[in-house]
Amino acid sequence: MNDAGLERALDDLPDGGGPREGWQDCVLARIEVPPARPRPRWPLVAAGSGLVAAAAAVVLFVALRTGERPAPPADNRVRLEQLMRDIDETIVEAERLRLLRAATAAEKAQAQAELDRARAKRDEMGRRLETLKARKRKRAKEHEAKVVAKCEPNDPLCAIE
Amino acid sequence: MHSSAARLPPHPEDEAREALARGDHRAALTILMQAYGRDLHRHCYQVLRDRDVADDVHQTVFVQAYRDLPGFAGRSSLRTWLYSIARHRCLDAVKIGARWRRRFVRSEPLPDAADEGPRADDALAESGQVSALVAALGALPVEIRIAVLLRYREGMTFEEIGAVCGELAATVQARVARALPRLRVALGGGER
Numbered sequence: 001m002n003d004a005g006l007e008r009a010l011d012d013l014p015d016g017g018g019p020r021e022g023w024q025d026c027v028l029a030r031i032e033v034p035p036a037r038p039r040p041r042w043p044l045v046a047a048g049s050g051l052v053a054a055a056a057a058v059v060l061f062v063a064l065r066t067g068e069r070p071a072p073p074a075d076n077r078v079r080l081e082q083l084m085r086d087i088d089e090t091i092v093e094a095e096r097l098r099l100l101r102a103a104t105a106a107e108k109a110q111a112q113a114e115l116d117r118a119r120a121k122r123d124e125m126g127r128r129l130e131t132l133k134a135r136k137r138k139r140a141k142e143h144e145a146k147v148v149a150k151c152e153p154n155d156p157l158c159a160i161e
Numbered sequence: 162m163h164s165s166a167a168r169l170p171p172h173p174e175d176e177a178r179e180a181l182a183r184g185d186h187r188a189a190l191t192i193l194m195q196a197y198g199r200d201l202h203r204h205c206y207q208v209l210r211d212r213d214v215a216d217d218v219h220q221t222v223f224v225q226a227y228r229d230l231p232g233f234a235g236r237s238s239l240r241t242w243l244y245s246i247a248r249h250r251c252l253d254a255v256k257i258g259a260r261w262r263r264r265f266v267r268s269e270p271l272p273d274a275a276d277e278g279p280r281a282d283d284a285l286a287e288s289g290q291v292s293a294l295v296a297a298l299g300a301l302p303v304e305i306r307i308a309v310l311l312r313y314r315e316g317m318t319f320e321e322i323g324a325v326c327g328e329l330a331a332t333v334q335a336r337v338a339r340a341l342p343r344l345r346v347a348l349g350g351g352e353r
Contacts, residue, residue: 005348006348012290013291013294013298014206014291015206016207016212017212024191024195026220027190028190031228
Protein backbone atom coordinates (compact mmCIF):
# COMPACT_ATOMS: atom_id res chain seq x y z
CA MET A 1 0.00 0.00 0.00
CA ASN A 2 1.41 3.37 -0.92
CA ASP A 3 1.29 6.51 1.11
CA ALA A 4 -1.76 7.80 -0.74
CA GLY A 5 -3.71 4.70 0.27
CA LEU A 6 -2.59 5.09 3.86
CA GLU A 7 -3.57 8.72 3.82
CA ARG A 8 -7.03 7.86 2.52
CA ALA A 9 -7.41 5.27 5.24
CA LEU A 10 -6.32 7.77 7.89
CA ASP A 11 -8.86 10.24 6.53
CA ASP A 12 -11.57 7.70 7.31
CA LEU A 13 -10.66 7.47 10.99
CA PRO A 14 -13.67 8.17 13.19
CA ASP A 15 -13.67 11.68 14.58
CA GLY A 16 -15.70 10.92 17.71
CA GLY A 17 -18.74 12.90 16.62
CA GLY A 18 -17.24 16.31 17.29
CA PRO A 19 -17.44 18.37 20.48
CA ARG A 20 -20.71 18.26 22.36
CA GLU A 21 -23.18 21.07 21.98
CA GLY A 22 -22.59 23.97 24.31
CA TRP A 23 -18.93 23.17 24.88
CA GLN A 24 -17.89 26.75 24.25
CA ASP A 25 -20.24 27.94 27.00
CA CYS A 26 -18.66 25.35 29.31
CA VAL A 27 -15.22 26.74 28.56
CA LEU A 28 -16.37 30.32 29.09
CA ALA A 29 -17.95 29.32 32.40
CA ARG A 30 -14.75 27.58 33.51
CA ILE A 31 -12.56 30.57 32.77
CA GLU A 32 -14.71 32.66 35.13
CA VAL A 33 -13.68 30.41 38.00
CA PRO A 34 -10.24 31.35 39.30
CA PRO A 35 -7.75 28.48 39.26
CA ALA A 36 -7.45 26.53 42.50
CA ARG A 37 -4.60 27.71 44.65
CA PRO A 38 -2.08 25.03 45.38
CA ARG A 39 -2.59 23.51 48.78
CA PRO A 40 0.11 24.45 51.27
CA ARG A 41 2.42 21.66 52.15
CA TRP A 42 1.77 21.50 55.82
CA PRO A 43 4.98 19.77 56.95
CA LEU A 44 7.05 22.39 55.16
CA VAL A 45 4.88 25.19 56.51
CA ALA A 46 5.22 23.82 60.04
CA ALA A 47 8.98 23.43 59.72
CA GLY A 48 9.32 26.90 58.23
CA SER A 49 7.25 28.58 60.90
CA GLY A 50 9.16 26.69 63.58
CA LEU A 51 12.43 27.98 62.18
CA VAL A 52 11.06 31.50 62.04
CA ALA A 53 9.85 31.26 65.64
CA ALA A 54 13.21 29.91 66.80
CA ALA A 55 15.07 32.67 64.98
CA ALA A 56 12.78 35.30 66.49
CA ALA A 57 13.32 33.84 69.96
CA VAL A 58 17.09 33.99 69.51
CA VAL A 59 16.93 37.59 68.33
CA LEU A 60 14.70 38.59 71.24
CA PHE A 61 16.92 36.80 73.73
CA VAL A 62 20.04 38.53 72.47
CA ALA A 63 18.34 41.90 72.33
CA LEU A 64 16.71 41.74 75.74
CA ARG A 65 19.40 40.14 77.85
CA THR A 66 20.99 42.40 80.49
CA GLY A 67 24.47 43.80 80.31
CA GLU A 68 25.68 41.40 82.95
CA ARG A 69 28.13 39.01 81.63
CA PRO A 70 29.37 35.97 83.47
CA ALA A 71 32.49 36.78 85.43
CA PRO A 72 35.66 35.57 83.87
CA PRO A 73 37.31 32.57 85.55
CA ALA A 74 39.93 34.73 87.31
CA ASP A 75 37.27 36.71 89.18
CA ASN A 76 35.58 33.51 90.27
CA ARG A 77 38.85 32.16 91.59
CA VAL A 78 39.44 35.29 93.63
CA ARG A 79 35.97 35.15 95.06
CA LEU A 80 36.42 31.51 95.98
CA GLU A 81 39.74 32.16 97.66
CA GLN A 82 38.20 35.10 99.53
CA LEU A 83 35.40 32.87 100.70
CA MET A 84 37.80 30.23 101.88
CA ARG A 85 39.83 32.84 103.75
CA ASP A 86 36.66 34.01 105.45
CA ILE A 87 35.97 30.44 106.44
CA ASP A 88 39.51 30.11 107.80
CA GLU A 89 39.03 33.32 109.80
CA THR A 90 35.89 31.86 111.30
CA ILE A 91 37.79 28.70 112.19
CA VAL A 92 40.53 30.76 113.85
CA GLU A 93 37.93 32.59 115.88
CA ALA A 94 36.34 29.31 116.90
CA GLU A 95 39.73 27.91 118.00
CA ARG A 96 40.37 31.04 120.04
CA LEU A 97 37.08 30.61 121.85
CA ARG A 98 37.92 26.95 122.43
CA LEU A 99 41.23 27.98 123.95
CA LEU A 100 39.47 30.43 126.27
CA ARG A 101 37.09 27.68 127.40
CA ALA A 102 39.88 25.12 127.91
CA ALA A 103 39.94 24.05 131.55
CA THR A 104 42.91 21.80 131.83
CA ALA A 105 46.50 22.27 130.66
CA ALA A 106 46.10 19.43 128.15
CA GLU A 107 42.99 21.02 126.68
CA LYS A 108 44.71 24.38 126.55
CA ALA A 109 47.75 22.86 124.80
CA GLN A 110 45.55 21.10 122.25
CA ALA A 111 43.42 24.22 121.68
CA GLN A 112 46.56 26.34 121.25
CA ALA A 113 47.94 23.87 118.68
CA GLU A 114 44.66 23.92 116.77
CA LEU A 115 44.60 27.71 116.93
CA ASP A 116 48.13 27.92 115.56
CA ARG A 117 47.26 25.56 112.70
CA ALA A 118 44.13 27.57 111.86
CA ARG A 119 46.07 30.85 111.85
CA ALA A 120 48.77 29.35 109.63
CA LYS A 121 46.18 28.12 107.19
CA ARG A 122 44.37 31.48 107.27
CA ASP A 123 47.60 33.32 106.57
CA GLU A 124 48.51 30.93 103.77
CA MET A 125 45.09 31.46 102.23
CA GLY A 126 45.54 35.23 102.63
CA ARG A 127 48.87 35.15 100.77
CA ARG A 128 47.31 33.11 97.93
CA LEU A 129 44.45 35.54 97.77
CA GLU A 130 46.81 38.50 97.53
CA THR A 131 48.77 36.72 94.78
CA LEU A 132 45.58 36.11 92.82
CA LYS A 133 44.51 39.73 93.18
CA ALA A 134 47.89 40.93 92.04
CA ARG A 135 47.74 38.69 88.97
CA LYS A 136 44.24 39.93 88.19
CA ARG A 137 45.38 43.54 88.40
CA LYS A 138 48.32 42.80 86.18
CA ARG A 139 46.16 41.06 83.55
CA ALA A 140 43.68 43.92 83.63
CA LYS A 141 46.47 46.41 82.94
CA GLU A 142 47.83 44.29 80.09
CA HIS A 143 44.37 44.03 78.55
CA GLU A 144 43.84 47.76 78.78
CA ALA A 145 47.13 48.32 77.03
CA LYS A 146 46.17 46.04 74.09
CA VAL A 147 42.58 47.08 73.53
CA VAL A 148 41.88 50.60 72.49
CA ALA A 149 38.23 51.28 73.02
CA LYS A 150 36.92 53.74 70.52
CA CYS A 151 34.32 55.88 72.07
CA GLU A 152 32.27 58.55 70.54
CA PRO A 153 32.28 61.55 72.87
CA ASN A 154 28.52 61.75 72.91
CA ASP A 155 27.90 58.04 73.18
CA PRO A 156 26.03 57.51 76.45
CA LEU A 157 26.92 53.80 76.50
CA CYS A 158 30.62 54.43 76.50
CA ALA A 159 31.93 54.68 80.09
CA ILE A 160 34.39 57.46 80.22
CA GLU A 161 36.53 57.58 83.35
CA MET B 162 -15.38 51.50 -10.96
CA HIS B 163 -14.95 49.19 -8.14
CA SER B 164 -13.16 45.90 -7.92
CA SER B 165 -15.30 42.86 -8.33
CA ALA B 166 -12.88 40.65 -6.40
CA ALA B 167 -14.59 39.14 -3.38
CA ARG B 168 -13.15 40.17 -0.12
CA LEU B 169 -11.59 37.28 1.62
CA PRO B 170 -12.77 36.75 5.16
CA PRO B 171 -10.12 37.59 7.72
CA HIS B 172 -7.97 34.66 8.77
CA PRO B 173 -8.76 33.55 12.33
CA GLU B 174 -5.08 33.81 13.24
CA ASP B 175 -5.04 37.48 12.29
CA GLU B 176 -8.34 38.17 14.02
CA ALA B 177 -7.24 36.46 17.19
CA ARG B 178 -3.89 38.29 17.20
CA GLU B 179 -5.67 41.59 16.75
CA ALA B 180 -7.92 40.79 19.71
CA LEU B 181 -4.83 39.87 21.72
CA ALA B 182 -3.10 43.08 20.73
CA ARG B 183 -5.97 45.15 22.10
CA GLY B 184 -6.07 43.04 25.26
CA ASP B 185 -9.41 41.37 24.59
CA HIS B 186 -8.46 37.83 25.59
CA ARG B 187 -12.01 36.63 25.79
CA ALA B 188 -12.65 37.64 22.19
CA ALA B 189 -9.39 35.97 21.13
CA LEU B 190 -10.44 32.78 22.89
CA THR B 191 -13.85 32.81 21.19
CA ILE B 192 -12.20 33.20 17.78
CA LEU B 193 -9.86 30.31 18.50
CA MET B 194 -12.67 28.08 19.72
CA GLN B 195 -14.69 28.75 16.60
CA ALA B 196 -11.73 28.29 14.26
CA TYR B 197 -10.03 25.27 15.77
CA GLY B 198 -12.48 23.72 18.23
CA ARG B 199 -13.73 20.93 16.00
CA ASP B 200 -10.32 19.97 14.62
CA LEU B 201 -8.81 19.92 18.10
CA HIS B 202 -11.61 17.74 19.41
CA ARG B 203 -11.06 15.28 16.60
CA HIS B 204 -7.34 15.22 17.35
CA CYS B 205 -7.92 14.64 21.08
CA TYR B 206 -10.40 11.87 20.35
CA GLN B 207 -8.08 10.08 17.94
CA VAL B 208 -5.19 10.28 20.38
CA LEU B 209 -7.18 9.25 23.45
CA ARG B 210 -9.80 7.02 21.77
CA ASP B 211 -12.36 7.84 24.45
CA ARG B 212 -15.07 10.40 23.79
CA ASP B 213 -15.64 11.47 27.39
CA VAL B 214 -11.95 11.90 28.13
CA ALA B 215 -11.51 13.72 24.83
CA ASP B 216 -14.36 16.10 25.72
CA ASP B 217 -12.76 16.95 29.04
CA VAL B 218 -9.26 17.34 27.63
CA HIS B 219 -10.59 19.41 24.73
CA GLN B 220 -12.25 21.92 27.04
CA THR B 221 -9.23 21.99 29.33
CA VAL B 222 -7.05 22.92 26.37
CA PHE B 223 -9.05 26.07 25.75
CA VAL B 224 -9.30 26.95 29.43
CA GLN B 225 -5.53 26.68 29.71
CA ALA B 226 -5.10 28.61 26.47
CA TYR B 227 -7.14 31.45 27.92
CA ARG B 228 -4.97 31.51 31.06
CA ASP B 229 -1.75 31.39 29.01
CA LEU B 230 -2.79 33.92 26.35
CA PRO B 231 -1.16 36.85 28.15
CA GLY B 232 2.16 35.02 27.89
CA PHE B 233 1.83 34.03 24.25
CA ALA B 234 5.00 35.31 22.63
CA GLY B 235 3.94 34.85 19.01
CA ARG B 236 6.94 32.67 18.13
CA SER B 237 4.57 30.14 16.52
CA SER B 238 1.10 30.31 15.07
CA LEU B 239 -1.80 30.23 17.50
CA ARG B 240 -2.91 26.94 15.92
CA THR B 241 0.46 25.30 16.60
CA TRP B 242 0.40 26.70 20.11
CA LEU B 243 -3.05 25.24 20.77
CA TYR B 244 -1.99 21.83 19.51
CA SER B 245 1.05 22.00 21.74
CA ILE B 246 -1.21 22.52 24.76
CA ALA B 247 -3.44 19.70 23.53
CA ARG B 248 -0.45 17.37 23.25
CA HIS B 249 0.55 17.98 26.86
CA ARG B 250 -2.97 17.51 28.16
CA CYS B 251 -3.40 14.31 26.10
CA LEU B 252 -0.16 12.91 27.47
CA ASP B 253 -1.31 13.70 31.00
CA ALA B 254 -4.63 11.99 30.36
CA VAL B 255 -2.89 8.90 28.99
CA LYS B 256 -0.65 8.70 32.09
CA ILE B 257 -3.58 9.11 34.44
CA GLY B 258 -5.58 6.49 32.53
CA ALA B 259 -2.69 4.01 32.65
CA ARG B 260 -2.31 4.53 36.41
CA TRP B 261 -6.03 4.11 36.94
CA ARG B 262 -6.11 0.87 34.93
CA ARG B 263 -3.17 -0.55 36.86
CA ARG B 264 -4.98 0.07 40.10
CA PHE B 265 -8.63 -0.60 39.40
CA VAL B 266 -9.20 -2.67 36.28
CA ARG B 267 -10.33 -6.17 37.21
CA SER B 268 -9.19 -9.22 35.32
CA GLU B 269 -12.78 -10.44 34.99
CA PRO B 270 -15.87 -8.25 34.61
CA LEU B 271 -18.32 -7.71 37.48
CA PRO B 272 -21.53 -9.74 37.24
CA ASP B 273 -23.80 -6.71 36.81
CA ALA B 274 -21.47 -4.63 34.70
CA ALA B 275 -23.07 -2.98 31.70
CA ASP B 276 -22.08 -4.25 28.33
CA GLU B 277 -18.78 -2.64 27.64
CA GLY B 278 -18.68 -3.55 24.00
CA PRO B 279 -18.20 -0.94 21.32
CA ARG B 280 -21.03 1.50 20.76
CA ALA B 281 -23.12 1.09 17.64
CA ASP B 282 -21.79 4.12 15.82
CA ASP B 283 -18.24 3.23 16.76
CA ALA B 284 -18.75 -0.32 15.55
CA LEU B 285 -20.07 0.96 12.25
CA ALA B 286 -17.21 3.36 11.82
CA GLU B 287 -14.59 0.89 12.95
CA SER B 288 -15.25 -1.78 10.41
CA GLY B 289 -12.73 -3.55 8.29
CA GLN B 290 -9.67 -1.57 7.46
CA VAL B 291 -10.62 1.33 9.63
CA SER B 292 -10.91 -0.94 12.64
CA ALA B 293 -7.51 -2.43 11.89
CA LEU B 294 -6.02 1.01 11.44
CA VAL B 295 -7.52 2.25 14.71
CA ALA B 296 -6.05 -0.76 16.49
CA ALA B 297 -2.67 -0.24 14.86
CA LEU B 298 -2.66 3.42 15.81
CA GLY B 299 -3.62 2.52 19.34
CA ALA B 300 -0.69 0.14 19.53
CA LEU B 301 1.76 2.91 18.66
CA PRO B 302 3.45 4.80 21.50
CA VAL B 303 1.33 7.86 22.18
CA GLU B 304 4.03 10.33 21.12
CA ILE B 305 4.33 8.66 17.73
CA ARG B 306 0.58 8.42 17.42
CA ILE B 307 0.31 12.15 17.96
CA ALA B 308 2.96 12.85 15.33
CA VAL B 309 1.26 10.60 12.77
CA LEU B 310 -2.15 12.19 13.38
CA LEU B 311 -0.76 15.72 13.21
CA ARG B 312 0.86 14.86 9.90
CA TYR B 313 -1.89 12.91 8.19
CA ARG B 314 -5.07 14.17 9.82
CA GLU B 315 -4.25 17.74 10.72
CA GLY B 316 -2.05 18.33 7.68
CA MET B 317 0.82 19.90 9.57
CA THR B 318 4.32 20.18 8.18
CA PHE B 319 7.14 18.47 10.02
CA GLU B 320 8.37 21.89 11.13
CA GLU B 321 4.98 22.63 12.67
CA ILE B 322 4.84 19.19 14.28
CA GLY B 323 8.32 19.77 15.65
CA ALA B 324 7.12 23.03 17.18
CA VAL B 325 4.13 21.26 18.74
CA CYS B 326 6.21 18.41 20.14
CA GLY B 327 9.27 20.42 21.05
CA GLU B 328 11.44 18.32 18.76
CA LEU B 329 13.46 18.86 15.63
CA ALA B 330 11.56 18.45 12.38
CA ALA B 331 13.97 15.70 11.29
CA THR B 332 13.34 13.76 14.51
CA VAL B 333 9.61 13.92 14.00
CA GLN B 334 9.94 12.91 10.36
CA ALA B 335 12.01 9.86 11.30
CA ARG B 336 9.50 8.92 13.98
CA VAL B 337 6.60 9.07 11.54
CA ALA B 338 8.55 7.19 8.90
CA ARG B 339 9.17 4.31 11.34
CA ALA B 340 5.46 4.12 12.17
CA LEU B 341 4.17 3.96 8.59
CA PRO B 342 5.26 0.35 7.83
CA ARG B 343 3.40 -0.85 10.94
CA LEU B 344 0.25 0.92 9.81
CA ARG B 345 0.55 -0.47 6.29
CA VAL B 346 0.89 -3.98 7.66
CA ALA B 347 -2.30 -3.42 9.68
CA LEU B 348 -4.09 -2.38 6.50
CA GLY B 349 -2.89 -5.54 4.82
CA GLY B 350 -0.70 -3.68 2.39
CA GLY B 351 2.52 -5.22 3.59
CA GLU B 352 5.80 -3.32 3.90
CA ARG B 353 6.70 -1.06 1.02
